[in-house]
Amino acid sequence: MRKISIGMIILSLIIIGMLIPTGFSANDNQVVITYGETTHHNANYKNTVDTFFENQANVDLHAVDSKIITADEVNKISSTITGKYYNSEQIFSSALVDLNDNDNLEVSVDKSTITTITGDMYLSALKSVGITSGHVYVTSPVTATGESALAGIMNSYEVATEVEIPDTVKEAANNEIYTQAEIVQNSNVNADDLSKLVDDVKETVQEENVTDHQTIVNIINNYTINYNINITDSDIENLADSIEQIQNVQGDINNYQAEVSDVLNTTDTDSATGFLDGLLN
Numbered sequence: 001m002r003k004i005s006i007g008m009i010i011l012s013l014i015i016i017g018m019l020i021p022t023g024f025s026a027n028d029n030q031v032v033i034t035y036g037e038t039t040h041h042n043a044n045y046k047n048t049v050d051t052f053f054e055n056q057a058n059v060d061l062h063a064v065d066s067k068i069i070t071a072d073e074v075n076k077i078s079s080t081i082t083g084k085y086y087n088s089e090q091i092f093s094s095a096l097v098d099l100n101d102n103d104n105l106e107v108s109v110d111k112s113t114i115t116t117i118t119g120d121m122y123l124s125a126l127k128s129v130g131i132t133s134g135h136v137y138v139t140s141p142v143t144a145t146g147e148s149a150l151a152g153i154m155n156s157y158e159v160a161t162e163v164e165i166p167d168t169v170k171e172a173a174n175n176e177i178y179t180q181a182e183i184v185q186n187s188n189v190n191a192d193d194l195s196k197l198v199d200d201v202k203e204t205v206q207e208e209n210v211t212d213h214q215t216i217v218n219i220i221n222n223y224t225i226n227y228n229i230n231i232t233d234s235d236i237e238n239l240a241d242s243i244e245q246i247q248n249v250q251g252d253i254n255n256y257q258a259e260v261s262d263v264l265n266t267t268d269t270d271s272a273t274g275f276l277d278g279l280l281n
Contacts, residue, residue: 030099031059032159033066034152036091036140040068045092045141052110052139053096064096065159069152077151077174086148092140093149097156099134109146110139116181117146120195125150125173128202128246129165130257131157145185150177161263166252172245179242183235194231197223198239205247216240216247 033053039045050061071086093114105126107119122136134157138149150173154165180198184191201220210216217240224231231239246253 030160031057031064031096032156033061033064033094033096034069034156035066035094036148036152037068037070038089038091039094039141041088042141048141049094049139053137056108056137057096057098057135059096059098067152067155067159069148069155073155074148074151077171091148092142092144093146093152094139095149095152095156096137097134097153097160098137099160103133105132105134105136107136107138110137113140113143114138114146114149115143116184116191117149117177118191118195120192120199121177121180122146122150122153124195124199124202125176126153128176128253129154129169129173130253130260132257134160145181147177147181150174157260161260163256163259163263165256166249168249168252169256172242172249175242175245179238182238183231187231187235189229189231193227193229197227197229198243201239202243202246205243206250211244211247213240213244216244 035046035049039049053059054061069091071088071091074086074091075084105123107122107126109117109119109122117138119138122138126136131154136153136156138146138153140146140149151170154170154173158164176198180191180194183189183194197220201216201223204210204219205216210219217236220236220239220243223229224236
């Protein structure tokens with residue numbers, strides 16, 4: 001049996017440290033919760049939300065970072081999109097983001113309390129941002145539309161990855177959520193059908209690099225016929241505006257996605273382990 005020097009072991013450990021993904025130490029949980037401030041300030045509400053997260057995500061919340069999403073933060077977004085104003089007693093939606101399993105993006109919504117925004121809507125908006133991995137859980141202690149939860153979800157990604165999402169991208173993603181929510185609330189369209197339509201339109205617009213508003217309107221019209229979805233001309237115009245906004249910030253989205261990919265997809269720690277095994281053998 002060959003002897004292994006202390007110097008070689010130290011060198012191996014240093015190399016492993018260099019190979020561990022930037023931004024995540026070996027002890028990082030990669031789980032973050034954002035509480036709506038109304039929920040966080042009410043013990044019963046917070047307990048209800050925590051129970052949902054513990055049961056659904058199977059995590060120890062004592063080891064999880066958390067942050068409070070305030071009405072002021074939500075209003076900064078909604079004021080530029082819908083003009084809605086929320087006070088500190090109206091922010092219920094809460095979200096947990098788990099990056100431990102980051103192969104695919106998945107969203108689980110508590111349908112018993114989140115009444116308007118579906119998992120597919122969150123999924124579509126997050127993909128618009130450039131987020132493609134992690135498991136997101138959304139709930140509320142009382143019935144809520146879920147519109148304000150997107151702000152918390154994006155905030156959670158920023159905390160977990162230490163990469164800031166550009167304000168232009170946040171606004172575009174939130175506009176997408178608010179626009180779809182308004183259409184669902186004011187018409188008889190199915191939320192999942194609308195989300196599918198929006199996904200397909202965005203994909204077509206991106207593939208063809210469309211920036212002209214009327215062309216986007218025409219694409220939406222074609223998909224409404226294909227899917228037999230009946231929405232008003234005003235709804236179509238609003239959808240076109242939101243998709244055009246996303247298209248116009250693609251440069252910022254690409255830059256953010258590249259920066260996050262550097263954090264999440266650097267050399268796997270298994271490679272470091274294999275390298276160490278080779279050295280020791």
